[in-house]
Amino acid sequence: MSSGDATELRGELLDDFYTESDEHLGTIRRELLALEQPAAPSEHAAALDRCFRSMHTMKGNAAIIGLHSAEALTHAAEDLFRLLLRQPVGPDADALQLLGRVAGSLEAIVAAHRREQPIPEADTLIKELREFVAGLTNHPPAADGAPASGPAAPVSAVARWVCVFSPTQELDRRGVNINSVRARLGELGEIVSAVPSVQPKGAMQFEFTVAVRQPPADPGAWAADGMVFRPALADVVEPERRTAGPSPAPSSSLYIAPSHVVRVDLARLDELMRITGEMVIHRSRLADRIARSPDDHAALQEVNLALGRSLRELRDAITRVRLVPVGEVFNRMPFVVRDLARDTGKQVRLVVDGEHTEIDKYVVERLKEPLLHLVRNAVSHGVELPSVRVAAGKPPEAVLRLSASTVGSSVVIRICDDGAGIDRTAIVARAQTLGISAPPDPSDEDILDVLCRAGFSTRDEADRAAGRGVGMAVVRTTIRELGGSLSFAAERGVRTQFNLRLPLTLSIAETFLVTAGEHTCALPQEFVREILPVTPADLLQIQHAEVLSCRGEILPVLRLRGLFGLSSPPGAPMTALVLNTDNGQVALVVDRVHGRREVVVRALKDPLVQVPGITGATELGDGRPVLILDAAALAGRRVAPTARMAERISA
Amino acid sequence: MSNTESYILFELAGTAYAVRSRDVLHIEMLEHITPVPNSAPWVEGVVFSRGQVIPAINLRVRFGLPNEARTARTRLVFIRHEERTIALIVDSAREFRSIATESIRPLGETALGISGHHVAGVATLNQQLVLVLDLPSVLRTAQAESAPLVAPLSN
Numbered sequence: 001m002s003s004g005d006a007t008e009l010r011g012e013l014l015d016d017f018y019t020e021s022d023e024h025l026g027t028i029r030r031e032l033l034a035l036e037q038p039a040a041p042s043e044h045a046a047a048l049d050r051c052f053r054s055m056h057t058m059k060g061n062a063a064i065i066g067l068h069s070a071e072a073l074t075h076a077a078e079d080l081f082r083l084l085l086r087q088p089v090g091p092d093a094d095a096l097q098l099l100g101r102v103a104g105s106l107e108a109i110v111a112a113h114r115r116e117q118p119i120p121e122a123d124t125l126i127k128e129l130r131e132f133v134a135g136l137t138n139h140p141p142a143a144d145g146a147p148a149s150g151p152a153a154p155v156s157a158v159a160r161w162v163c164v165f166s167p168t169q170e171l172d173r174r175g176v177n178i179n180s181v182r183a184r185l186g187e188l189g190e191i192v193s194a195v196p197s198v199q200p201k202g203a204m205q206f207e208f209t210v211a212v213r214q215p216p217a218d219p220g221a222w223a224a225d226g227m228v229f230r231p232a233l234a235d236v237v238e239p240e241r242r243t244a245g246p247s248p249a250p251s252s253s254l255y256i257a258p259s260h261v262v263r264v265d266l267a268r269l270d271e272l273m274r275i276t277g278e279m280v281i282h283r284s285r286l287a288d289r290i291a292r293s294p295d296d297h298a299a300l301q302e303v304n305l306a307l308g309r310s311l312r313e314l315r316d317a318i319t320r321v322r323l324v325p326v327g328e329v330f331n332r333m334p335f336v337v338r339d340l341a342r343d344t345g346k347q348v349r350l351v352v353d354g355e356h357t358e359i360d361k362y363v364v365e366r367l368k369e370p371l372l373h374l375v376r377n378a379v380s381h382g383v384e385l386p387s388v389r390v391a392a393g394k395p396p397e398a399v400l401r402l403s404a405s406t407v408g409s410s411v412v413i414r415i416c417d418d419g420a421g422i423d424r425t426a427i428v429a430r431a432q433t434l435g436i437s438a439p440p441d442p443s444d445e446d447i448l449d450v451l452c453r454a455g456f457s458t459r460d461e462a463d464r465a466a467g468r469g470v471g472m473a474v475v476r477t478t479i480r481e482l483g484g485s486l487s488f489a490a491e492r493g494v495r496t497q498f499n500l501r502l503p504l505t506l507s508i509a510e511t512f513l514v515t516a517g518e519h520t521c522a523l524p525q526e527f528v529r530e531i532l533p534v535t536p537a538d539l540l541q542i543q544h545a546e547v548l549s550c551r552g553e554i555l556p557v558l559r560l561r562g563l564f565g566l567s568s569p570p571g572a573p574m575t576a577l578v579l580n581t582d583n584g585q586v587a588l589v590v591d592r593v594h595g596r597r598e599v600v601v602r603a604l605k606d607p608l609v610q611v612p613g614i615t616g617a618t619e620l621g622d623g624r625p626v627l628i629l630d631a632a633a634l635a636g637r638r639v640a641p642t643a644r645m646a647e648r649i650s651a
Numbered sequence: 652m653s654n655t656e657s658y659i660l661f662e663l664a665g666t667a668y669a670v671r672s673r674d675v676l677h678i679e680m681l682e683h684i685t686p687v688p689n690s691a692p693w694v695e696g697v698v699f700s701r702g703q704v705i706p707a708i709n710l711r712v713r714f715g716l717p718n719e720a721r722t723a724r725t726r727l728v729f730i731r732h733e734e735r736t737i738a739l740i741v742d743s744a745r746e747f748r749s750i751a752t753e754s755i756r757p758l759g760e761t762a763l764g765i766s767g768h769h770v771a772g773v774a775t776l777n778q779q780l781v782l783v784l785d786l787p788s789v790l791r792t793a794q795a796e797s798a799p800l801v802a803p804l805s806n
Contacts, residue, residue, distance in 0.1 A: 519686070563688045604687075606735055608706040608790075609697055611689040617697055617704040625685040625699045 013531070016596055017065050019305065021110045024054035028103045035096055041192055044090035051099075052081040058106065060408075066530055070109045073122040076129040077102045083136050088160065088192045088211060098132055101125060160192065163208045164228045176225045178206060188212045264321070266361055272318050276311065277600040283307055284597065284620060312598075319504070322362070326404045326411065327355030329368050333375050333402060340379045347386050347396050348379055348417075353403035359411045363482055363502055367413075370475040374415045374498050375402065377471065382419035382496045392493060394418070408526040409504045410484075412582075416497040422447060422490040445583075445636055448488040452476040481603050483616055485632045487582055501582060501632065509601050511618075511628065512577065513594040516560035520626050522599050522618055523577065523588070527631035530578040531593055536571065539589070548576055548587040555587040558634055563613060583636035588629075601628060654752040660781060661728060661741040664716045668741075669750065669774065670784045676729040676736065678744050681721055698727060698738055705729065707738040713789060714768065732786050739789075748781075750774050755783055 031051040035044060059074035077099065084091045091099075105122050112119050165181050185191055189212035222229060287304055290297050330352050341348040359367075378400050386396035401416045424442055431438040431450045438450050452472045479486045484502035489495075503509070511522035512531075532550070539557055540547050546557040555578060561568050568574070568589075576587040599618035604610055615630035658669040659678075684696040684707055693712040697704050707727060711718050724743040729736060755772040771785035 564686070565688070602704045604697070604704060604706075606706045606737065608694050608708070608737070609687045609690055611687060613689065614687060617685070617699075619699045619704070623699055624683045625697045625704050627685060627687065627697075 013593065013595060014065060017061050018110065018114055020061060021058060021106075023309070024058045025103060025107055025110070027051070027054040028099075028106075032096055032100055032103065035090060036093075039090075041089065041190060045085070048081065048085055048091065052078065052085060055081060060526070064525075064528055064531060065113075066532070067109065067113055067119070069119050069122045070106055070113075073102060073105060073109070073126055073129075076126045076133075079133050080129055080136075083133055088209075089190075095132070098129065102129070160209055160211050161188075162230050163210060163222075164230075165206045165208065166226050167204060167206075168226060171226045174225075181206070181208075181225075181227065185210050266322075269318060269322050270362075273315075273322075276315050276318060279311055280315070280598050280600060281619070283311060308598075319360075322360050323358035323504075324361045324364055325355060326357045326359050326364060326367075326413065327352075328364050329371050330355045330402060330404070332368075333371070336372060336375055337379060337400060340376060341383075344380060345385060346379065346383050346398065348383055348398045348400050351399060351401045351403075353401065354405045357404040357406055357411055359404075359502065359504060363411075366478055366482055367500075367502075370478050370500070371402075371413070371415070373471045373475055375400070378415060378417040378419070378496065382417040382421075384420050388420075406504065407501075409509075410526070411502050411504055413500040413502070414497060415500075416495055418495050421492040421494055421496055423492065427451070444488050444490065447490070448476075448486065451488075452486075477610075480610060480615075481605055483601055483603055485582075485615075485630065487632070487636075499582060503601075509599055509628070511597055511599050513597050513626070514560060514575075514577065514588075514590040514629075515592045515594060516564055516590055517566045519560070519564050519566075520594070521560065522597065522626050522628045523579075524615075524628065524631060525596065527579045527581050528577050529580040529585070532576055532578070534574050534576045534587075534589065536568075536574075538576075548589075550576075550578060550587065553585075555585055557587045557589055560588060560590045579631045579635055581632040581635040583632050586635040588631075588634060599626070599628070655749040656752060658748050658750050658781075658783070659728070660745040660748055661726070661739075662743045662745060663710055663714065663741055664719075667745070667776075667779060667781045668784050669748070669781045670728065670730065670739075670786065672747060674730045674732060674786060676731050679727045679729065679738075681725045681727050681740065695740055700727075700729065700738070703736065705736050705738050707740055708789065709740050710789075711740075711742075730786065732790055735790065737790060748776060750776065750781070750783075 028051050031047040031054075034047045035051075039047075055074050055077055059071055059078065062068075062070035062074060080095065080099065084095060102125060105120070105125050108120050109122065163181075163185060165178070167177060171177070182191065182194070185208055189210050192209040192211050194209075195207045283304065287308075290301055290304055333352065334350050337348050337350045383398040383400070384392070384394075389396050389398065399418050401414065403416075404411060404413045406412075424447060427447055427450055428438045428440065428442060431453075436450060436453050439446050442450070452475070476486050479500055479502065482502055484500060487499045487501070489497045489499075509522075510525040512525055512528060514521055514523055530550075534548065538548060540549065546559075548555045548557050557576075559568060572591070574589050574591060575593050576589050577593070579586050579588055597620065599620070601616045601618055603616050604614065613630050613633045614627050615633075616628040617625045618628055619625055657672040659672045659675050660667055660669050662668070679700060682698075684698055686696040687694060687706075690696075690706075693709050695707045695709040695712075698707050699705075709718065719742075721740075722742075726741055726744040727738040728741055728744055729738050755774045757772050758770055769785050769788045771783045771788075774781045774783060
C-alpha cells in the first residue's frame with residue numbers, strides 16, 4: 001500500500017501507530033544503551049528480551065498500516081535478536097552497533113511516513129543484517145561450549161562447566177550454603193544459570209552453569225563442600241529445535257535465584273488479573289471521556305497514555321508470573337503412550353518438542369484431559385499394528401509427535417502421528433448410521449465437526465482408551481472455553497494431526513473494534529495482517545463467491561454485515577481487514593474500523609451461544625456486551641449468514 | 652402434611668407462569684441485548700450482568716408465541732440451572748408466591764388443550780391458572796437446536 005492510500009485510513013489508527021512507534025523506539029534505544037554497560041547475564045538477557053519484544057510489536061504494527069520497509073527491517077532484526085537471545089553471553093559491540101543503526105533507520109522510516117515523504121530504503125541494512133546473522137550461525141559454539149561471541153563480550157568465557165551442589169545440614173553448619181557457593185562460583189567465572197530441583201527423597205539440589213575462565217583446579221576440595229563439577233555440553237543446554245518462535249520470556253526461569261522463589265495460590269493471581277482488567281476498562285472510559293470533551297486536554301491525554309502504558313506493563317508482569325512450561329502436561333505422556341502401546345501390541349515412539357514453551361497455569365491445568373485424550377486417540381485409532389505398518393511399507397515403529405510453540409500471543413500445540421490417517425468414507429458412513437448428517441465430500445473441518453459430535457464413536461463397543469464417544473466433544477468444548485481453537489488435518493495412510501491454538505493469556509486481548517450497521521464487534525489484532533479501504537469496485541464476484549484482489553493475491557471475502565444478516569448499502573465506504581490465520585486468509589469487510597482497544601475477554605461458556613465465528617465477548621464500560629470474532633473460523637469459511645438472523649432484524 | 656415451595660410468578664402473552672425462586676438469581680430491567688449470529692432463533696443474544704456475559708432466551712419465541720416489542724415492564728429473569736446462568740426475557744415479573752407441591756398437577760390431567768412444551772405442571776392460585784416452567788426442558792433441547800452446522804442426533 002502506498003502512503004497515499006494510507007492517509008485515507010482513519011487518522012486515529014495512524015496516530016496510535018506513531019505514538020506506539022515512539023514508545024518502542026525509545027525502549028529499543030534505552031535497552032541497547034543498557035546492553036553496552038557491563039551487567040549480569042540475567043540483566044542482559046532481560047534487556048535483550050525487552051528490545052526483542054518492542055521490535056516484534058513494531059513489526060506487527062508496521063504490517064498493519066502497510067509500512068513494508070519497516071516490516072522487512074524489523075523482521076530481519078528479529079532474526080538477529082533470536083540468535084543473540086540464545087547466546088549465553090551478551091551481544092558484542094558489532095551487533096549492538098548494527099542494532100543501533102536499525103533503530104535509527106526505523107526512526108527515519110516512521111518519520112518519513114508521518115510527514116508523507118518518500119520512505120527511505122532499508123535494503124542495504126537488511127542485507128547487512130542477514131550477512132551478520134549468517135556469519136554468526138556459520139560459527140556455532142565449539143563442542144567445549146565456548147560461545148561464539150566477539151571480542152567485546154562482557155566475559156572472556158572459554159568454557160562452561162556445570163556444578164551440582166547438594167546442600168546438607170552438616171555443610172550448612174560449616175557455612176557452606178547456597179549463597180556462599182554462588183560467591184565462590186562467581187570467583188571462578190560468570191554464573192550463567194542456576195536451576196533448583198528436588199531429588200526423589202525430598203533433598204534439594206542446585207545445578208549451576210558457569211562460564212569459567214579456567215577449569216576448577218582442585219575438584220577434591222570442591223567435592224568436600226558438596227559440589228561436583230562436569231563440563232557442560234553446550235548443545236544440550238540450548239537445542240536448536242527450541243528456536244522456532246519467540247518465547248515470551250526466554251529462559252527467564254533459569255535466572256531465578258532459588259532462595260527468592262515464592263509459591264502463590266493461583267486464585268490470588270486471578271484476583272490480581274481481575275482487578276487489572278477492571279482498571280483497563282476504567283482507563284478506556286477515561287480515554288473516551290477525554291476524547292469526547294470539547295476542551296483540549298493534551299496534558300490529561302498524556303497522563304492517560306502513561307497510565308495505559310503502566311497498565312500494560314502490570315498486565316504483562318502478572319501474565320509472566322502465571323506462565324508455566326507446557327512440559328507440566330507433556331511429562332506424563334511418555335508413560336501413557338508406553339502403557340497403551342504395550343496393551344494394544346503397537347510400537348510407538350513419542351517425540352516431544354517445545355516442552356519449555358510457556359503458557360498460563362490455568363490453561364495447562366485445563367489442557368491435561370484434552371491432551372491425554374488426543375494422545376490416547378492417536379495410539380488407539382491412528383497408529384497401526386506393526387504387521388500392518390510393515391505391510392504398508394512403513395517402519396514397524398510409529399512416531400507420535402507432541403510439540404508446542406509460541407506464535408504471536410498464542411501457543412500452538414500439535415499432536416501428529418504417522419499412522420493410518422482417517423478414512424473419510426468410513427467416518428461419513430458411520431455418522432449416517434448414528435443419524436449424524438455429514439456432507440458427502442467432507443473437508444477436514446467437516447470431519448472434525450463429526451468427530452466432535454457428542455455420541456460419535458467409530459467403535460461399536462467402548463474399549464479402554466477411546467471409543468466412549470464423548471472425548472472429542474469434550475476436547476473441543478474445553479478448548480473453546482479457553483478461548484482457543486482446534487483444527488485438524490489427515491492424510492490417508494500417512495498421518496493424522498490435531499492443532500490446538502490457545503491464547504497465551506486468558507484475560508486481555510488487543511483488538512480492533514469494527515462495525516457493521518449498528519453492530520460492533522472486536523477482532524483480535526494478532527490475526528490482522530493489513531487494513532485497507534475498499535470500494536464496491538474492488539470486490540469481484542466469481543461464481544457465488546466474492547473475492548478481493550489485493551497486491552496480486554485473490555482473497556475470499558466475508559462481509560460482517562452478512563454475518564448479521566444485513567445487506568450492504570450500495571456505494572457506502574467500506575474497510576477490509578486481511579486476516580491471517582491457521583485456516584488461511586480472508587478479507588473481512590466491515591463498515592468502519594473504530595480503532596484499537598484492549599479488551600477483557602470473557603468466554604461464552606453456555607452452549608446456547610457457542611457458535612462458529614464468535615470466540616468470546618467483552619464489555620467496553622457501558623454495560624453492553626461486544627462479541628469477539630473468531631478469525632480462524634471466519635477464514636475457515638465456516639460461518640454463513642443465517643436467513644433467520646435477517647428475519648429477526650427486519651421483524 | 653403439606654409441602655410448599657416459593658415460586659416467582661411472571662407473565663407471558665397474558666398467561667401466568669411460575670419458576671421456583673431457588674432457581675432464580677435476580678431480576679433486572681432489560682437494557683441492551685447484543686444479538687449473536689448463528690444462535691437458535693429463540694436466543695435473543697447476550698447481556699452483561701454482574702461481570703458475566705449471559706445468554707438471554709426470548710421465552711415468547713421459545714414457546715412459539717408471537718414476538719412483541721419490549722415495554723417498560725419487560726424483565727430479565729436470571730436463572731441458575733446445572734452450573735449454567737441464563738436470562739429469560741418475560742413480559743413482566745410479578746411476585747413471590749408459595750405453592751403447595753401437591754396442588755401442581757401434570758398438564759395431561761387438566762385437559763386444558765394447551766401445549767405441554769416446557770411446562771412441568773399447572774397450579775391454581777386464587778382461581779387463576781399458573782403454568783409451572785419446566786426449566787430443564789427450556790434449556791435442554793437447546794444444545795441440539797443451536798448447533799447449525801450438523802443436524803442433531805436422531806435419538
